[in-house]
Amino acid sequence: MVKLIRKLAVLGGIGVATALTDGGHFETVPTYPTPESSGTGWEVAFQKATDAVAKLNLTQKVALTTGATMGLSCNGNISPIEEIGFSGYCLADGPVSVRIADLATVFPAGLTAAATWDRDLIYQRGKALGAEFRGKGAQVHLGPASGALGRHPLGGRNWESFSVDPFLTGVAMDFSIRGIQEMGVQTSAKHFIGNEQETQRSNTFTEDGLEVAALSSNIDDRTMHELYLWPFADAVRAGVASVMCSYNRVNQTYVCENSKILNGLLKDELGFQGYVVSDWFATHSGVASAAAGLDMTMPGAMNSAATAIFPTPSYFGGNLTAAVLNGTLTEEKVNDMARRVLTPYFYLKQDEDFPSIDPSTGFVFARTYNYPDIYLTGAGMDPNNPPPARDVRANHADIVRKVAAAGTVLLKNTNNVLPLGKPKNVGVFGNGAADVAQGLTFTGDDSGPWGPNIGALSVGGGSGAGRHTRLISPLFALRGRIEDYGGRVQYLLDNHMMVEDDFTSIYPTPEVCLVFLKTWAREGTDRLSFENDWNSTVVVENVARRCNNTIVVTHSGGVNTMPWADNENVTAILAAHYPGQENGYSISDVLFGEVNPSGRLPYTIPKKESDYDFPIVNITGDAARVSAAWQADFTEGQFIDYRHFDARNITPQYEFGFGLSYTTFEMGSNATFERKCAGISPLPPRTNGTHPGGNPALWKEIGSVTVTVRNTGDLAGAQVVQLYMAFPQDSVPEGTPVSVLRGFEKVSLRPGEAKSVTLPLRRRDVSFWNVVAQDWEIPSGDFEFRMGFSSRDIKTTVTSSFVV
Template identity: 55%
Template sequence: MLLVTLWSSLLALTAQGVAQDYGTSPPVYPSPPSTGIGWEVAFTQAQAFVSNLTLEEKAQLVTGTEGPCVGNIGGIPRVGFDGLCLQDGPLAIRQATYASVFPAGLTAAASWDRGLIYLRGLFLGAEFKGKGSHVALGPVVGPLGRSAYGGRGWESFSPDPYLTGVAAENTIWGMQRSGVQACLKHYIGNEQETHRNPALSPNGTTIEAVSSNIDDRTMHELYLWPFAHGVRAGTASIMCSYNRLNGSYGCQNSKTLNGLLKTELGFQGYVMSDWQATHAGVHAIKAGLDMDMPGSIGGLQNTSFFGGNVTRAIKNGTLDQDRLDDMARRIMTPYFYLNQNEYPPVDKTEPTLNSNYPPYDHPFTFGASNVDVRNGHGQLIRDIAAAGTVLLKNTNDALPLKAPKTLGVFGNDAGDLVNGQYFLTSAFQNPFGYEYGTLPIAGGSGTGRLSYLVSPLEALKARAALDGTLVQYILNNNLLTQPSGLGAIVPVPEVCLVFLKSWASEGSDRASLEADWDSSAVVSSVAAYCNNTVVITHSAGLNVMPWANNPNVTAILAAHLPGQESGNAIVDILYGTVNPSGKLPYTIALSESDYRFSDITNSTKLLETEDPNAWQSNFTEGLLIDYRHFDYYNKSVLYEFGFGLSYTTFDMFDLSTDMPNTTINPLPDSLPIAPGGNPSLWQIACTVNVTVMNTGDVAGAAVPQLYLSFPPIPSPMPTPLNVLRGFDKIWLEPSESQTASFLLTRRDLSYWNVETQEWVIPIGAFEVTVGFSSRDLWLKGQLTVTERD
């Protein structure tokens, strides 16, 4: 047993704020001004720039306008400012031609690979910059993934805040290293699409958007956690969300914007609204909103909560000039920090992709048309897609394939697209997406325009040709579920591959967690015909798998949303060119009913309400979402969080813990807040080491994971039994071993004390467990915290 003594009295870290009762949102004013921490030179440039602007020009700088991009800040030629171009989204520069479509955030998280996630951000950023886009609207950490039914969970990373935080910071580092501003979104509690915006009742009453009601501890330890990572990583901007938060709209909630984000986390950049998420002018500005997008109200030009209202408010004294100057400095500081005063012009083709055509109210500088920014990024996309594919079942080494004589390919997800290469179609227009064609990405503003797509069937045919394999296929799910649907397949293939898909899109939540298009019947039909059936899922979220224990289903691969290299990536895995190393970034339960602990708020009564405030979503599950819920209530699952098989095997041994110093000296509570919060929170408290060895016959990557079990915490709400607090991805040749080191910060060891409004390390014994998933834990140790004499 390992014993480490830490002085708890050193680790009560003060954070500014007011205790927040459940269901309320206390006022926090004024909005704290930026001081440019970490961006000092750029901040000085921004100060000089803003001091040279007129009042009207400052108002223009904070107000969106029509233009060539999804969001636009008009240019000010008098001072040499060409404006800002803001573009979707988290996996591609959505509207652009000759641009790449990367794997979704969900897929990146399933890779558990910091390096690949960083490169994904780096290459994404390079493409945005090449098209003249100053701001990339991503990455996404809200929704975090409270509900498995969330329609946009695939845009984010994982319902675990630690994994999501690590993925967000590496994405931001990569994007901004390329020179493009990252916009971390959607802040905060944006955990469902259903009634995310206000609507009119049948009688014409305005029914306000759903209110996510979150207690203070859950806010800090769950939903705010990855945003802290993003702020510390230096994200230029943060997008506030559509929903209300404890009764107040996210883009005018002074507690979350002024209190949590700008004060407690020390955010130095600017807050922009989601599109049409602004519901007030001066009130929203005082509450912390810095930029209104798209600027107009309801798409009506020359009407805005900002714009002329800002200049009038300054002149009549209802808004301080200092606050407007702070908004402008916050916007311009990352602009200068990333040297965007010297930047490629906007691709001239972009205006044709928007509803508003030139001439615009403000000047924009255009460059060449159809600039090709893909720059050989296809190989990285293929690598990430393969790394984010999780092998869930592999009976009798059904995989990898070894030049089978015959191969069957089944399901409407296997073939090429038949409805075009742009997945903008909304969930309202098409709740299940398109029937035919593989699913490389999902829909809505987080989608991308594919310049090409390699389908699974196309890639399988090419690979089979090398082996002389006979490939037969049926892609019609309706036919496959008929009694004689497989009669045309002769002989019975040695291996049958079934491709399933699950669509989701912005604007609507998922209706089911099973794959779409009668998928269970398709699997049952094929498995009854073929006793070596391999199922591959492409899904905008997790799937329950009622067919998983069918003995004729010999292997299962969760391939998530792989992007444009879909077919090549899955063939790499199926044939063993790439040893699968993906791990689940969520839990797959035994049935849909197991996920009812955090349902989407939606009912017939609510849909028919005349009560303006009827839509209330109480996050009563607190900290217990995903694996935290299943572990706390000791529920069996099909495949646990962090699970994933390999074509090789691994061993783990030699757990040890090192302290950076023999004594941890106390830190003053009066340390200035820096981006990410109190700097002492991010200091390393201890290091846990473990050795991992490849005991199999082929090279592969292991993902050792560290979980912490906290000592008893004086809190009325349940504390999770185990929480992820470290992971690594280690490539190992056969018989090779390496040491994985997990750096635990004071924040990792702390909980949020709602009474003292501090991060506190609790007194007692922490259990440290390390393994290969949340329920496959090999080694245990202990850290003990005692009172200081």
């Protein structure tokens, strides 16, 4: 361990941001005081918030920072204050839907949106989500997520976020936030930060009452900045209203009371002007958390025994009031917290005709989780008279269908078996093809480690899920399409039968066999296997042995191994991720060629499980009772996913950024570089004041790379032009990745059409985090800018330097 830590120090891991404990783990250096908000970028709203706070007494100001316990209509609430015209906050899950509501759309997962590599579609998805939250009367959308980033391929919540790459995730955060907030709904960027596994993500209690601390994610300074903090900078730059601090510890301290993380990185370095809200029950202290930068505790109570009618004490509330009165906490600190809470309310004009909360959501919540009627009556509702639900879906099914199809990645297409023509005899196999046997409203909470047995997956489980008003299964969509032209559909949906090799009901042998596999992922647990669930490999092998035109579709919450990928009878493979409620229609559109697949992998698919070597920390037995044992040392630094594969020279099954099309493309061999600035200094110029996103100089375009791409096939299609950058290796610290994504653009082309594509480079993109200077530095020497169609399919390279 000592040698490992010394090596990490050489990587630039310690600096002034972290120290080492006696046990050899990183420890956060305290950072005080909290930078006061200045309202930069939100000046008018900030002044309104300042004026409003001046009219409040201490108890009212503290109420703005303290959840009003868990209600039935919202996941969290801040009580209204009539004196200042504040209608209160309804905070609602989640990243893909107004989670516990009727007549709301279930959108594709963040992972699926990232697989589109399409800024406009990501924005349109966000805008539609914002419209539905507004329609239901929820001021705060608890999303989007950029953590978990995806350090662990088996992380249970990877699907809620976008990509394992910080650049791609940062772009998705930016466009999602702008889309949602355009509709007047606040966003909450989460989970900040280092929440990379679900196992022991939070403190737990043993049967005999012993408290065991949450896992500590031990992250060095440079890795924090260049990997995990990167997409949150994009979120702050985009104007995110709030940031949700996560359950875990970072460098031994709980994030929601970690002054280096909240005061230092978020509010000072990134210039965040909004409020920090805790994840639910992630607060562990009152004054200490407030001083460290926490502005709002949710759901308000200390523990999960709280309900709308049985409140329990809060770490904030009366405790903060008492702390001010006895001099432990200054009232000006509470004033800053309250200003931060109110500023987004005025900035997004939520004081102007914002819809009331849909009263039906309380009934939906109670009935979904079988709450007794006392919960409804305690909240002032009549259990025998549920109000009608407010329908907020509009035409959003169309957006779901487009995003899901665009996020489907074609991985294999032997002899162009896809798109399908009009096969007369089609076989549909696998328990991922059918309607969910448990019905539309299953919560997934009691589905075990693999989710429901029979039924299509649209999203994963937990607070990031959605409640379906409709869910189109692949079998439903395919039967409608195939039977419409006179074709025949045979099917087997029970994986156990196929594992037992029982295909007696299938005759004659289908011309094409479509196998639908699935992988369940959810909050609270991590995945158990890289392979798809429900004996997927045996299912594929047994179908393919009978059918020499077997097409496999996976609906998955993350990375899978595909041991059957090279089977010659498996002629095509599509990774369709979690597609949302239009599951069947979107995959049918791709299979039959109404949509030319243009998705690209936002992660790397390995040939075998051992290609990844970042195991989930999972301690069992008596050792699990020791808090100090729960440590995750991020000793790999920045080398996760494709950066790891590149550094170890491992050949993947399918690389990051990979994806096929029904047409073909070529890229010109002569990329050109244009420098936008002369006389660039290694370190950015100093700036006064705070600026959302950090030093404005980091966001200035200082160069660009241009290439030409042409559609050389017979069909219209879209290609993703990708820019990977290699730092000058002689002038950067050890631990710098071989190549990193620094630009992309999706380009639609007609047959024979060519377009010139220019990808900008900002100072931030060509800098590394100097842990001594505590700033972003552009190294001297020649950079390589590698243009291509994936991380390993590089077509042309151009070199240039910035600093002489």
